[in-house]
Amino acid sequence: MAEAVRVTALSGIPHGFMTRLGGQSTGLVGGLQCGFGAGDDPAAVAANRREAADAVLPGAPLLGLHQVHSADVVTVTDLWDDDHRPTADALVTDRPGVILGIVTADCAPVLFADRQAGIAGAAHAGWRGAHSGVLEATLEAMERLGARRPRMVAAIGPTIAQASYEVDDAFRDQFGPSAEKCFAPGKPGHWQFDLPAYVAGRLRQAGVGAVEDCALDTYALPEQFYSFRRATHRAEPNYGRQLSLIAVA
Incomplete structure (x- = not known):
């Protein structure tokens, strides 16, 4: 049975950060594998995505992206099917009864x-x-629909944490002084990067009213x-993706 992580910041709003529990996928990506690039059985992916969507808002259409x-x-105004997903990395809507979904694996x-x-x-x-x-860009798109940043809440779902995210000097050099606190010293020439803290910092700096990290x-x-980096470290040929969902009730 599908399992969703829910957060206080979004209480009363249909949402869920899905785990890999449940679903019909088998083998290396067994469970509730909801991505299209995992070499998975398309029928299982479709069933998993429906199972995940029904855990948030039963029967509602689910819209995803080619990320x-x-x-x-x-900005969602009309529906599309999975074979016609637009290429982008965020969605916004004021349309009730439509589920917005993105996939991640770290x-x-x-x-x-x-x-x-x-x-x-x-x-x-x-x-x-x-x-x-x-x-x-997501905040700006929501504002064009009538949202206001001080009223907005943002929830950061399951993400690779600082202890698991080693990066090198070249990676760190791409970030400015404002991100220094997101890097902890590691072995020589390496750092531990805190992606959730970096995301939360940008959201707060942008004026979002409340930010919650599920940690x-x-x-x-x-x-x-599922985890891309874990699969890479294990030399596995592929990796699954979990789905995160939200809807306007």
């Missing part, structure tokens, strides 16, 4: 809401997307979550 680590945002899934305005958003924020402005490490919890 590419960009800062591009789609990157930060961020769910947004302005309850008063009836507007929701979802963003895929790996370090590339966050660094290039996908979070701020779950995808790398360190293999029974609950």
